[in-house]
Amino acid sequence: MIACRGCGKTDLIRVLDLGKTPAADHFPRVAEPVCAEEMSHSLAMELCRACGLAQLADDDTIADEPRGVEPQALRDQAGDAIERVAAAGWLRGDSVFEFGSPHGGTWIPLLAARGYTPVKSAPDVVLDCFGIMHEKDQRAAFDTRSQLIRPGGVLLLQYHSLMTIVRQGQWNALRHGHFAYYSLTALMRLLGEVGLRVATAWEFDLYGGTVLLAAVRENVHHDDVVDRILATEEEFGITDPEVISDLQRRADLHVEELRSWLESESSGGRSVFGYGAASRAVALFSRAGLDARLLAAVADASPAKHRRRMPGTDIPIISPAELLAANPDRVLLTVPDLLAEVAARYPELDGRWQVDGQ
Ligand SMILES: [Zn+2]
Structure with a gap:
């Protein structure tokens, strides 16, 4: 890849290279012999040194991600998340639009139960729960979300944290079809580029560590939770290629063991x-x-x-x-x-x- 999916700059460095792998969601019939084409898909992660976004280097597979059965853990977490967002006063207005995820799962029924109406334009609440990682052009995807929100509305964005992936050695989070792996540090910049400011965030144990953030168009200063996550990421070195490339060591060790x-x-x-x-x-x-x-x-x-x-x-x-x-x-x-x-x-x-x- 030449340009960063998030900021468009060309300062990318490879941090994890799994070589040629099969597409992760195509299970061939048992009688069909393994062929060279099946094993021909490069799978690698790159880190942008300009904006800090970790991203899928290239993807020549055809998205074939099946809508899986929603695990109970995901449903439980959604209920918990909406409770916490509401309690903190971040459920604004009465209309909602959700950018879905191919993994299935929707928060719409939870919001409908609170009197929200799903709309196609100018919603008060824009939801994105593991959706935006599936977008090839990250910059365009952030812009679309920002443009959609009604003035005074809020974007609620939930993502599997890059901190979790690196700290826990979750190298196989790297998948075809998953184009971005977010730190809050990178998201502050990418959301800022499209006129959104992160106000607060909530952390969950889902997948070892998941973050939900609230971002708005008005000029707010972020709260202590955001400060704490950013400080932890800085101390860890979440934008340092050498730190992220520990995933390569973990991947190699896992395979050998x-x-x-x-x-x-x-x-x-x-x-x-x-x-x-x-x-x-x-x-x-x-x-x-x-x-x-x-x-x-x-x-x-x-x-x-x-x-x-x-x-x-x-x-x-x-x-x-x-x-x-x-x-x-x-x-x-x-x-x-x-x-x-x-x-x-x-x-x-x-x-x-x-x-x-x-
Ligand atoms: Zn970038």
Whole structure:
């Protein structure tokens, strides 16, 4: 990429390079052999040294992000978020427009319950919950949101924090179709460019650390919460390429550890299956060069994925019933957050779970 998606300047530096990977949301049929084209999509993150926006370097995949089932955690957080915004007096007016996310989930019913009417122009409240990260042209997307708000209205923008991604080594947050990874530091600048000022923010544990901010067109000074987040980001070095590129080390280590654990299980004669044909496992499995010899199959609750395989590998996706019938020695759980749920649902697998990355 030549120019920053946020500020248009050309001072970009690569901070994470996962090489050629499969598209994360295309699960080929199990009979379809792995081909070179399938593995041909570059996946890398760049950081803009001018505005501090971390971004997807390039994306030659076709967006195919399925509207997933909204997890309960996301619904609970939405209710909590609206409560906190209302209590702080930031729910203005009585009309709302929402920029949706392909991940599903909407806050409209929560606002309708508070008397809000959805409108297409000049809303008092503009909602964006994990929506804007899916926009290729970030500058244009910020401008669209700013232009839409009625004078005196408010933008409520929720995002997975880059601080969380880097601090917790969440390198597989980097995905095709996810064009931007935000710090509050970068957002202050990018929103400022389109005439919006950040007034306050709320933090949530969702995805390890999610921030919701309120931005307005009038001249406000931000509050102590914003000051505290900005100070934490500065101390951490959130706009420093060397700091962000710790993600590369974490990615390489994760791949090596998974590969060597699977090799040792295999040489010990133990059968290993996976649970969770998640998009986040796609780059991990392909980078680790896994195949059905090391990981016999991956079970997934979604019938749409059955009789398909993990992209870039010959590992088939099976149903949970088939997993139980196979009676594996170990089960690699690709989505750590699911442990309590699957452990309760499949007591037969007690003592066999191996949580990925732990
Ligand atoms: Zn920039």
